[in-house]
Amino acid sequence: MDPFTDDDDLAVADSVRRFADEVIAPRAAEIDDSALFAGVHLPALAEVGLMGMNLPERWGGAGVSSVALYLAVEALAAACASTTSMVTAHFLATDAILIGGDDTQRARWLVPAASGKTLGAFALTEPNAGSNPADMTTRASALGDPLGDRYLLNGVKHFISNAAHADFIVVFAITDASARARGISAFVVDRNAKGVSMGPAEPTMGLKGGHVFEVRFDGCEVAADCRLGAEGSGFRTAMKVLDNGRIEIAATCTGIARAALDMALAWAKTREVDGEPIARFQGLQWMFADMATELDAARLLGLRAARLRADGARFSHEAAMAKLFAAEMAGRVTDNALQIHGGYGYSRQMPLERLVRDVRVMRIYEGSSEIQRNIIARTLLH
Ligand SMILES: Cc1cc2nc3c(=O)[nH]c(=O)nc-3n(C[C@H](O)[C@H](O)[C@H](O)COP(=O)(O)OP(=O)(O)OC[C@H]3O[C@@H](n4cnc5c(N)ncnc54)[C@H](O)[C@@H]3O)c2cc1C
Structure with missing residues (x-):
């Protein structure tokens, strides 16, 4: 539990996690192997309301809090980062109409987009x-x-x-x-x-x-x-949209990193070297401790930014910190998780190398890590 999340947020997260595990995760490897557009999931995503998760009920959206949105994106990303990137790009477009448009435009474009009829x-x-x-x-x-x-x-x-x-x-x-x-x-x-x-x-x-x-x-x-x-x-509209988007990228990063950490923990408990599970080696235990600590820190930064957004407070600075830290953290955590899997982590038979590839762009798009540092420094030096 954390200070930013309430029971309603957790209920949304639970249902998205169950959906993502059952419907989205099983096709993640196939989507990556064949570069299949993640839009194959559009009907299922639409049915559970995920395509309008960022929008208020008035425009056909789910009307959930920004914290619940963070947790939903995180759950989806743990199942398939490609699918998450398609969904969050759709959110950028619909957020721009919500923020920059008038009610006629919102009714025209957001209602079909929220129901997944349009992308x-x-x-x-x-x-x-x-x-x-x-x-x-x-x-x-x-x-x-x-x-x-x-x-x-x-x-x-x-x-x-x-x-x-x-x-x-x-x-x-x-x-x-x-x-x-x-x-x-x-x-x-x-x-x-x-x-x-x-x-x-x-x-x-x-x-x-x-x-x-x-x-x-x-x-x-x-x-x-x-x-x-x-x-x-x-x-101005684009910058506001990107503030929102950065929280969603942070959530994507913590979702991918959590998936990598869970895989590495499971692997370390069963993989034996010198007749004992590799989890017994203190070098790996410390690696796990660092991975879990960094992951929690990233989630807390992301949830704080989401809470501020939900409360209608300013959050550009916090969103930049959340995106910067989560993207860098996820690079380290997925790389360590691959390392813990040894040669099997490097093999394309396992999902680790996909997670390492998928997470790399999080340090580049929607403002690179360098740009997030510029945003943070600008506020500090203001
Ligand atoms: C998979 C993917 C999906 C994308 N999806 C979208 C999308 O849907 N819509 C969209 O509009 N864009 C999208 N982008 C574009 C993305 O946002 C840009 O690639 C990103 O903003 C970086 O711009 P650039 O590639 O031109 O790099 P450049 O701006 O050329 O930067 C090159 C390097 O210079 C550094 N740099 C630049 N300026 C500074 C500075 N002032 N101080 C310090 N370092 C600096 C950068 O951090 C980077 O390391 C996507 C990109 C990718 C790879």
């Missing part, structure tokens, strides 16, 4: 604008005409999770180049709109079932009622 993608990164998205060059040029205001979208987005499988993409583009970050606006674009095209799925080291794509916009027309909020409010 979202979130397109911020560009080939030359990752850590600093304000360097983006994708342009939305306003066209006032008698048929109604429209924009023409031109540019390229890179590493966009879910994009080719998605129904809608939240796209960030410049509407006023002279205003830098304050000149960026957010739009919801139909994935099948004229002028939208995709490259093939990017081959990646891990998260092989969470496909990422290059997305091109060549004169794609977007109606003005697809703009989220006022012109120039897009960057």
